[in-house]
Amino acid sequence: MTGAEIMYAVGFFVGLFGAIFGVWKYVDGKIGAVRDDLALHKLHIAEHYVSKQGLRETTEQIMAAIGGVKDAVDNMTLRVDRIVENQPQRRTTRAG
Template sequence: MTPEEIMKVILLFLTVSGAGWGIWWKIDGRVRESEKNSGERIAATEAKADRACADLAAHKLHTAEMYVTKAGMQEQTSQIMRAIEGVGNRIDGLNDRLDRLYENQPRRSVTRG
């Protein structure tokens, strides 16, 4: 091989390796950029998940504080039913009292003159 052919081969090798390195550099830049974007998205998603967990815990606490249990509901229902029965008994007694009132009215005599 002559020195000119060796130089051509070396130049060809440098050109191919340079082009390969340039392509690799571009690909590597895009991969790093996508890793960075993915990391940001992952961090944002984890923050949303943390907020959702905190909101769920707060909602569970609110529900436990504000709403009654089944046993408590049954107790309240029985109290309300007793109160309704008391009102019903009073109404029944009122009917009896009204009946006695009308039965004992004195009759007025009408005089014609």
């Protein structure tokens, strides 16, 4: 093999490797863009939507809090009733 033939073979393989590398970087860039879009979509879903289990847990917590408020109001009503019942009766007399 002569020097020109060796340079031609080396140039061919370098060009082939460059083309393969270029295609690989292009495909990798597209995959990376899709991965980023998917990550943004997942973040959007996580921020704006709730799972059924999460909604159920939140509803149970809200209902428990409402039950606590109802119990407090009921106890307050009983206390007011006791205060009113324990007040002495006023007797009025008519002068006349």
